[in-house]
């Protein structure tokens with residue numbers, strides 16, 4: 001797959017790396033644009049759990065405004081981490097770690113945290129609440145929009161989504177990024 005021409009350069013480079021690696025588990029462009037828009041509101045350090053081949057990281061990077069804003073991203077699969085690191089080899093604002101996301105537990109607090117190590121991410125609120133600075137944003141994607149409460153997915157209550165939407169440490173919303181896809185945005189109180 002070649003990248004559409006209207007993508008930010010860094011995202012197009014990430015797609016090229018993904019294609020060479022035969023990797024397709026990247027965030028969709030609608031989510032990417034959401035990440036970029038949110039990243040443009042951020043300073044400090046943003047983090048991503050689950051780099052894949054760096055497409056989500058690239059979207060975040062495309063939104064960064066200032067030279068002091070950093071992104072740190074962790075990928076368990078060393079081959080994928082190496083591939084993603086290629087994209088940012090000349091970029092001092094992005095650090096790709098070949099590591100479990102738990103490596104990032106002592107690198108916070110983060111101004112934005114993109115939880116993308118599962119489908120959807122299995123990382124619960126308790127594991128990361130203290131990693132996010134006040135006013136910081138957590139993003140989770142890969143949800144199927146749901147109009148009922150509690151949210152149902154695959155015939156069961158989606159307890160992860162329910163937890164993120166009700167935890168008192170966060171003010172949260174589920175936003176549809178496409179007719180068949182939604183993301184959660186949770187802001188730390």
Ligand SMILES: C[S@@+](CC[C@H](N)C(=O)[O-])C[C@H]1O[C@@H](n2cnc3c(N)ncnc32)[C@H](O)[C@@H]1O
Nearest residue numbers: 026027050051052055056075076100101116117
């Ligand atoms: C959905 S993909 C990531 C896509 C990427 N964030 C993007 O937007 O293009 C999930 C990735 O998380 C990685 N992963 C799974 N468990 C992990 C863990 N415990 N720590 C770090 N990465 C993990 C997987 O190897 C996989 O590459």
